[in-house]
Structures are given as structure tokens and as C-alpha cells.
Amino acid sequence: MNLTQNSDVMNQDIYTPAFGINIENISMNELFLKTVTRVSVDQYTNKPASFSLQVNDSNFGSSNEMQELLAEGRQIEIFMGYAQAMQSLIKGEIVAIGFELDESGGFILTVEGFDRLHAATRGSVFEKFEEKQTDRDIVRKVAKSLHLNATVDHIEPRQGDQIQNQENNLELLEYLARMNGFFFWVEGDTLFFKKNPVESKVVLTRGKNLTSLSARLSTSGQVDTIEVRGWDAAQKKAFSARAKSNHSRAFVSRLVPTGQMQISGLAGASSERIIYADGKVRTIAEAQAMADAEMAEQRRALLTAEGSAIGNPDIRPGSIVDLENMGRFSGEYVVEKAQHMIDQSGYRTSFSIRQHL
Template structure:
């Protein structure tokens, strides 16, 4: 049987949502994003105008949404949490039909997206800057220490998350928010095994595409050492973290064999 989520639980401030609220829920949407805050939307039938002014749904309230797959309903611990976030917007709708209330919220990384800033960090490491930004956003922080003390780092009209993502990319780190903690940590070459997806079982639509356009067989990175007054050159001809997709050849090798050139 397909693994379709057929049961859900909404937790508000650590407590299950009231039964009356659950009965009036008409839609739950959770939107996952890699580089933007995850979002949730609850749409509530509110014909008696009970929930539009309910304090339980005030802005800033913590919300968790859990789901259970259809063929795992009988297994204890089979539920999975889809999102933990906080309410950021309330939108009542008084149309021709019954009134509804739309509750929208994001995971706590939205706090790092609230406005672009231009400022300098003086005599600080990247990890110290990440800790300062996390503290200002009222988030816990877990960081891997970075050794280089920068004379200054400039945040140039960027959100806090844009700035941290740029710094993380520059030094081979990754940055993300999980629950109430900001992570600024080294990027692991070996990632944890992800979910297994099978077309026809838990994958509804699958459209793979093989292309040999814009392949490269070597990457050359050049820099300059201002102290030694000499050029820095590094070459890489093979990825160490390329995904295995059942194709023996890399894209560059396939293009080279078929057309005599990688690009």
C-alpha cells in the first residue's frame, strides 16, 4: 500500500490542539525549502468567529505539525514531525461563504530573514560572528570553531541568513536552523543516508533527465598569496562527493566519449 500521510497532529505551545480546532481544520500545508525558512499554513473553518480572536493562535506562538504514514499507523513511534515553527501572520477571510482563518508561520530561521543589514564585525572569527547573530535572534548556537581572525567582515545589505550562508560557503561550512538552534558547522563529505523513494509506492512523479551539456573534466582555481607575492593554483579533475545514480561514467566522461570533448 502507498505510504500516504493520513493522520496528523498539531501541537500548540507544547500541547495538542483543542479538539474543536482540529475538527474545524480544513487544510494543512507544510512547505520545505533548502535555503529559505520552512513554512506552514493552517486553514480553519470559523463560522462562529471563535478562532479569529483566540489567544491560542496569537503571533509568536509555537506550532508543531506531525504526520503518520498510512501503513505505519499501528506502529508506535512511526509519526514524524514535519515542522516546528512559530506563527507569523493571521489572515481572516470574510467572503460570501463561511468565514475562515488562515494561520501562517515559519521555522525559526525566519528570524534571520527579517530585514537586510549593513554592518561590520571587527577582529572576529566566522564562528564568533555566527554566535553573535544567533544570540541576537534569541537562538541557541552550535558552531565549529574557525581559526582565522578577520580584521573586519562586512555584511553588505544582506539578511543575517544570507550573510551567514555566504560566509559558510566561503569556508566549506553549512548553516541551518533546526528547532531553536542555529548550526554553523563543517560540511561533511559523507551525508547520512536519506529516505528511499520508489516510483509507484511513495513517489508520485519522477522525471529523470540525462544531459551532457556544460560538462567539465577539470576545474582550476587561482588565487594570490599577498604575503609571499605568489600565485596559488589548485586543480581538481574528479569529484569526491558525486552522487551515485547507477551510471558508470561521469557526465564529463560520457560527453568526452560521445563527442570528443567534455564541453
Template sequence: MATAISGMDIYAPVFKVKRNGEEYPPKESILNIEIDEDLETPAMFRLSLNEEINIRTQQFRWLDDDKIKPGTEVEIFFGYATSKKQGMMKGRIKALTPGFQSTGNPTLSVEGYDLSHDLQKTAKKFTDTEVTYSTIAQDIAQANGLSAKVDPTEITHGKVERIKNEMDYDLLKRLSNEIGYEFFVRNKELYFREPKDNIKGDFTFEFRKNFINFNPRMTAAALVNEVHVTAWNVKDKESISESARINDIKSSVGNPDFDSIIEESQGARVDVKIEGRLVRSQKEAKNLAKAELKRRNKGFIEGTLECIGDPMLRPGITVNIEKVGKRFSGVYYITKATHSVGDAGYKTTITVRRSIL
């Protein structure tokens, strides 16, 4: 089992930005660098460059550089000198923000997004009849020049249509939410998969050992013990109903006390009517109910953890947080991660939710 970065490694963080395979801009010109990753939105990066002025030509080195402009594709690496650097992300520059002060050198902030941001502007063709959602994800990945990392989905849908003005990103986000999947792009790979939140983590954090701070919050205000879904059965031309209860979505790494917690907090049943959604079987309706039940309960325990920077801590994996009391010790799923390198060294901040089910 892996543990967080420790030892002499923490004194030698390294990073690199590449354009067309070469290091550019050079690291000595970069003041700080930050990457924000989120399972719900495109990942974002920010670079702060120390600007220079050519005394003879009076041109700015970076602001006037044609290689650094909106649309330029870059690759960013984080890591440590004594271990292999981890490729963090591939993305495109979207914005340049210079800063001019009366004293000192100007600065240039370079901002951009990962390649999923491009999918917010495309609406590619896909197989739309007698099709599974996983096939649609594969079609859209291929049409956008991405490789697909897709978990198969079982249900075949007679017809799948876009909502008016719906781009590829929003389409895949909607489809993934319907069935309890997650969708994101990492480097040049499109992921459409079941959340990997039901397994013990490869990283272990312990109080007063290897994290800087951990701030969890438990709330039972919105817990529900059952979801009842009603949709339209296109095959039989009638409404179809199904329910999902807590036992339908439990896992081996969940909170063992969740049943009693939800009972004592008077977790209620929720009735959900799926407007405009066509289903073909009880199984499909059951899957909708299970996805909705899990979505409504996943915010039971959430928190943030800050630690010495580790490029392996990414959204979509689990970590073990231990020795923080019985209620808060356990397996957590990373939903967001911020990696930053600057004068203060390399830090990682993750947003997590407890794997309660």
C-alpha cells in the same frame, strides 16, 4: 536501514499545532496544513481553519481571536497514531487571509515562517577580526537566542565585514556559499555545516514499491571539469590562483560514470575571479575553487519524488532511490520538502539532487 512509511500507519496520520505548550487551535478546526522546507530559504507553514461565527455576538471564532495574530509563535507536529510524532518546526505567524463565500462557512488561512525569517531583520554584533566563519555563525546564533549546530571551519580571516544593509540571514548565507557549507534554522537550532550528501541514505525508495511518483532530469549542459579561482592575497599583496578538478571533490556515493559523462559532454574549465575577496593562503583559495566546482556540477541530476507522508524526510539528508535504471538509481540529497495533511491524507513531496561526486 529505514524504509518509507507503509502498512496500517498510512491510514492514521496525526498532526498537532501548539501555542505556549497547549494544543491550539484544536485539530478539529484545521482543514489542512502544509509545511514547505528549503535549504535556500526560510521554511514556511500554512494552516487553513474552518471559521465559525457566534450567532449571539456575531464574532468570528478565529479571525477575532487575539491568540492567532502575526508574531504568535507556534510549534507544528506531524506523524502517525502508532508511532511517535515528529516535531516539524517552530515558527511565527506572519499573515492572516480570511475567505468569505456567499454559501458555506468562511475560512481563515494562517501563514508563517520558521525562526530563520527573524534573522532577515537583525544585524547582531559578531567577532569580526582574526575569526573563522564557524565562530561568526556561533556568535550570531547566540545573539539571536538560538543554539548552534556548527561544523568548524579551518581558515582564520583577518577581517570579515557585512555588505551594506546585509542582515544576519544574508550574511550567513553568503559565508556558507563561499565555502560550500549550508545554513538553515530548524526549531531553535542554527545549522552552519558541510552538506551531508556524501553518505548513503537511511531511507530507501524502490520503483513500484513505496513511492507514488519520481520524476528526475539529467542535464549535462552546464557541467564543468575544472574551476580556476583568482583572488587577492592580502598577506603577500599579490593575486593568488588555485584550481579544483573533479577528483578533488569525489565521494564514495557519487556516480561512478561521472568522469566519462563530463568528458563526453565536453565539460569545460571555468575561470572565476573573486572580486573584493581577500585570501591568506593557497589552501583558502583551493577551498574556494572546490566549493565553486561542486556548486556548478550539483544540478547534473535533479528531480521530485512524492510518497506517503513521512515526517523524517527533511532537507539536508540523503535517500536511496533504487530500481529506476542504472543512470538514475543511487543516492540523492534532499534540498526541499513539502509536507501536507488534508482530505487526501498525509503526503510528502521532496526535491532531490543526485550525489554525483
């Protein structure tokens, strides 16, 4: 949904904030939805999404049917948006239920849970993946174990075996994402493991649908070169790999000339960072992958922002937010976290973003 049109149609019923809830594939009726005073969904890259419901129902304690329905382990799907245009924001399961009884006799029930990626945090595994099993194959195997489909961008082949040493599957995905410069998240029944953002773009404009923004540009920690050093125990020989900052137009355009000098080292300070990765990398190829990933992460940290907007279900991890009328902070950003909330104040979306390079 393009919220740049909202100012023209905000008073129409079609743009009334709305949400829907399915539990065990059963759509909750209007009577139940009226007892829900707040619903929120928190979406992230590289970690499970979560949800929270606040239910004001004085009859809950005496209703066996409702207690059985809002119970740990129940499958749930939450939709949010507007009257004629709701989208599924999370499919997961309930993991926690709590309540608060106030002095006036009011009964507030809180229901919380996670998406299917949360199952990857349970248990630890030792497994050896042979060289012929690519990182892409490993991601797909993890997705299958979570009963998820997988959409995985191309990953360059690695050298040597991959060891999952008493780690849970989420830690394995985090490691593979870090080493390859990827990020991942779950939407519905699909695990996305991506190098580049999805094509979806939302334009946010100051004075229209952008309600607040806090941005920060910092050259602290930015260097021109990153070197990763390792040790080959078999050959008793050191090795290293280097990654040099790619001063792309998108990156350089954010900086004034003195800022560019800080990063390149022309201001008199060293502009190289050395990472000692003995035991973490076994080959030059792995050292190069780590150096490239660290450089990519460093570049992404140059410009970050947090803000909120008129509720929009299209703002989600991996999507692009285009900020308008924000001076040198205008431009495209990638969403790393989004929180969607509907309560008595309406529908709003909060987000954390970093520059799109």
C-alpha cells in the same frame, strides 16, 4: 519511520495521518483541529522554513479568544506524522493572517508563518570579525542572536578578517555556507550548519512508498577545472587558485563514457571555467575556498530530482533519500527541500533532492 513497512500495515489505525498544533505552548484541542482543513510545512536548506494553515471556522469572526490566539507574533509548533508517531516539523511564529468569505457564507482563514531563521532577514549589520574569530564562531554568534543552539561541523581557519558589510544575518550565513561548501537549516531550537548530511536515511521504492519522481542528469556547465582570480590591492599583484573535479566513484558512476569525456574536455571543448572575483576574495586561501565551493556546487548539480512520497516526517533538509528500482537514477540523494502536507487527500511529502557525493 521506515515507510517500506507501510504496505503491510497501512490499514491499521496507527498509520492514520495525524497532526498537532501548539500555540504559545498550549496544545490545541480536538475541536480546533477538526476545523483545520489543510496544514503544510515547507522546509529548505539555506532559507527559512514556512508553514500554512487553512481553517474553516464560521465562528472565527465572533470569537475574540480565537482571534487573539491566531494572531501575528504568536509562537507556534506543528507536528505531523501518524497517530502514534508524530514529529515536530517546525517551531516558529505567525506572520500573516487572511480570510476568504464565499457566497455561501463559508469562512476560510489562512494562517502563515516562518521558523526562527526568518528573524535573520530583519535589519542590516556592519560588523568586523577578526581573524581569530573563526567562521564557526560567527555561525554560533548568529545562532545565539536568534535564541538558537548551534550544531556546526568543523570549518578550516581562514586568513584575514571577515566583514559583514550592511548585510542581514541570513545573507551572512549564506555567504559563509557558499564559501565553505556548507548548507544550513533550523530544526526546533537548533541551527545546523553542516558539510555532510545527517545520518538519517529514508528508502523510497518505486511501487511502494514513492508516488512520483522527475529526475534530470545534465553535463551542461560541468567542467573539469575552476579557476578563481583575484587582485591584491596592497601589493598590486594578481593571484589565483584552482579546483579540479574529483572524479569520485559516486560521481563517475552516474556518467557513461561519453559523458565523462564531455566533462574532462576530451571531446574537443575547453573544460575550464574562470571566475574573476576582484573585491570578493582578498587572499589565495579565500580564492581556493571559493574555487572548491564552486566545484562542489557544480558537481551537486549533475543529477537532481523532484518527487513525492507517502507522507514521512523523516524526509527533511539534510537527510538522505535512497531511491530503489530507478535504474541509473537509483542511489543516495541529499534532501534540499521538503514539503509536508495533510489535507482531505491524506498525508504526502514532496521533495527536491540532489545526488549525494
